[in-house]
Amino acid sequence: MSNQKIQHHEALIIGAGFSGLYQLYCLRDQLNLDAKIIEAADGVGGTWYWNRYPGARCDSESHTYCYYFNDEILKEWKWSERYPAQEEIQNYLNYCADKLSLKKDIYFNERICSCFWDEHKEIWSLTSESGKIYSSKFLITAVGCLSSTNKPEISQLSAFEGEIYYTGEWPHKKIEFRNKSVAVIGTGSSGIQAIPVIAEEAKQLFVLQRTPNFSVPARNHKLEESFHSEFISKIEMWREKMFDSRHGHPWKAPPRKLCETDERERSAILENNWEKGGLRFRESFDDIILDEYSNEIISEFIRKKIYEIVEDAETAKSLSPVDHPFGTKRPPIDTNYFETFNRNNVELINLKNSPIKSCDKNEIILEDGKKISVDILVFATGFDAMTGSLQKLGLIGKNGIRLEDFWRSGPQTYLGLAIPNFPNLFTITGPGSPSVLTNMPRSIEQHVDWITQFLRYLMNSNMTKVEAKAIDAENWTEYVTEIANKTLMPKAGHSWYLGANIPGKPRVFMPYANGLNNYRDECETVAAGGYTGFKISS
Ligand code: NA7
Numbered sequence: 001m002s003n004q005k006i007q008h009h010e011a012l013i014i015g016a017g018f019s020g021l022y023q024l025y026c027l028r029d030q031l032n033l034d035a036k037i038i039e040a041a042d043g044v045g046g047t048w049y050w051n052r053y054p055g056a057r058c059d060s061e062s063h064t065y066c067y068y069f070n071d072e073i074l075k076e077w078k079w080s081e082r083y084p085a086q087e088e089i090q091n092y093l094n095y096c097a098d099k100l101s102l103k104k105d106i107y108f109n110e111r112i113c114s115c116f117w118d119e120h121k122e123i124w125s126l127t128s129e130s131g132k133i134y135s136s137k138f139l140i141t142a143v144g145c146l147s148s149t150n151k152p153e154i155s156q157l158s159a160f161e162g163e164i165y166y167t168g169e170w171p172h173k174k175i176e177f178r179n180k181s182v183a184v185i186g187t188g189s190s191g192i193q194a195i196p197v198i199a200e201e202a203k204q205l206f207v208l209q210r211t212p213n214f215s216v217p218a219r220n221h222k223l224e225e226s227f228h229s230e231f232i233s234k235i236e237m238w239r240e241k242m243f244d245s246r247h248g249h250p251w252k253a254p255p256r257k258l259c260e261t262d263e264r265e266r267s268a269i270l271e272n273n274w275e276k277g278g279l280r281f282r283e284s285f286d287d288i289i290l291d292e293y294s295n296e297i298i299s300e301f302i303r304k305k306i307y308e309i310v311e312d313a314e315t316a317k318s319l320s321p322v323d324h325p326f327g328t329k330r331p332p333i334d335t336n337y338f339e340t341f342n343r344n345n346v347e348l349i350n351l352k353n354s355p356i357k358s359c360d361k362n363e364i365i366l367e368d369g370k371k372i373s374v375d376i377l378v379f380a381t382g383f384d385a386m387t388g389s390l391q392k393l394g395l396i397g398k399n400g401i402r403l404e405d406f407w408r409s410g411p412q413t414y415l416g417l418a419i420p421n422f423p424n425l426f427t428i429t430g431p432g433s434p435s436v437l438t439n440m441p442r443s444i445e446q447h448v449d450w451i452t453q454f455l456r457y458l459m460n461s462n463m464t465k466v467e468a469k470a471i472d473a474e475n476w477t478e479y480v481t482e483i484a485n486k487t488l489m490p491k492a493g494h495s496w497y498l499g500a501n502i503p504g505k506p507r508v509f510m511p512y513a514n515g516l517n518n519y520r521d522e523c524e525t526v527a528a529g530g531y532t533g534f535k536i537s538s
Contacts, residue, residue, distance in 0.1 A: 038106075483514045
């Protein structure tokens with residue numbers, strides 16, 4: 001029996017990104033709980049700590065991609081660009097953590113690999129990879145939805161003698177692409193951001209594309225000095241607009257259907273919004289994700305843009321998505337992505353024609369025998385999204401039930417916030433909540449506020465134990481699927497929303513697709529009813 005010291009706290013939070021930092025602030029400064037964060041990295045930032053690849057940038061607009069719980073922070077921090085780059089977000093989160101004195105309550109460099117519910121003591125017992133043991137009454141996961149890197153198996157990858165990087169775990173140093181031949185595998189958001197930047201430096205860039213993706217120009221730009229003063233004079237307006245929307249962005253699709261709008265008018269609207277750029281383009285009409293005909297028109301609009309931008313017709317064809325409706329996979333926004341394929345040092349390799357077969361010491365070998373000689377291999381191959389990071393925590397609940405077993409046929413949650421058999425555990429932006437379909441800080445604040453309010457309720461009523469009821473979680477999970485099936489979202493058969501990018505992962509549409517505004521109302525109804533769907537005891 002080890003006599004190792006156990007660090008016990010009233011609440012533990014895993015992860016020091018947007019969600020963990022705000023949750024710590026609420027528990028410590030609002031509820032006066034003894035709460036700590038445990039964080040694998042040596043600094044705060046979460047997703048923005050790890051994703052430092054060239055071109056990494058947020059696709060929400062900066063003045064919306066930040067905390068709204070504290071007006072002083074909103075007033076003090078001035079964003080420099082329409083879309084913040086990774087470094088600026090990382091600096092922002094450091095500034096917030098310092099301002100709120102959060103770092104002193106974070107255990108850094110500690111990666112949790114096992115979380116065990118001790119039924120006898122009614123506490124969570126956590127073990128880190130370094131062997132330290134922590135325990136707490138309440139456990140809150142703030143591990144992010146896109147933080148477990150997908151590292152596809154490629155035959156003979158270990159024989160490759162060049163440099164290998166993963167966008168989701170980018171090294172904390174400048175990577176030199178000059179005079180190098182580089183291959184980027186993957187054309188999701190990360191690849192689409194990294195490719196134009198790497199192309200400017202590398203001697204030769206090969207883009208290895210399995211599935212072409214729709215992308216809309218971001219139209220990023222520096223923000224004028226006057227932007228900030230105007231913005232802070234209307235904080236309440238921005239806040240209301242975001243919380244009242246489906247996506248947590250401060251705009252809404254107007255109540256008009258593409259399929260009912262005549263051709264001239266709809267082209268004018270689409271052209272105008274294409275020029276505005278970014279995620280607003282998708283909100284041109286309110287039936288894009290609901291109506292196949294409308295979606296096909298907007299999809300075709302983007303395909304035409306690709307043909308206009310890309311000079312080589314064969315390349316344009318390969319870059320044009322035809323296998324999924326626009327917006328049913330997370331829609332990237334870009335700076336010069338399609339233009340990059342007009343450069344002499346960039347070559348598109350269509351893996352649909354010939355997949356990767358293997359590697360040798362300085363080459364990637366395709367099934368058709370083609371050999372691509374490279375110095376650097378960049379995997380922009382995404383994440384085991386939404387469930388991967390939770391499962392890596394080694395969660396074991398009541399009666400020894402393991403999370404990976406309980407979720408063998410797909411994640412079961414109640415509101416995306418709690419899991420039956422896992423008492424006193426809350427999952428910020430868990431599967432079954434709007435999360436990745438929204439502007440994340442808005443979903444995070446809604447979840448953290450709700451959890452904080454629930455813990456306050458428990459404390460006020462002298463209750464110490466809470467668990468989601470199995471039947472309510474089953475119903476919620478079915479409901480999440482039903483909602484998704486009313487949209488075109490499940491039609492992107494290979495998307496990570498469905499878990500289809502990870503071999504063997506069950507295909508279940510994981511995020512709640514009925515809008516953050518409606519979701520928030522549903523959570524409020526649960527709270528107002530005395531937390532229906534939960535077993536609460538002392
Ligand atoms: P994504 O969107 O999952 O994109 C991953 C890309 O990698 C995508 O093009 C995949 O092709 C490709 N991929 C994955 N595995 C392979 C293999 N084995 N071979 C070839 N190509 C592969 O991840 P991102 O990091 O770009 O973006 C995720 C989110 O992070 C994004 O929405 C932002 O919010 C930040 P596929 O489409 O599966 O054929």
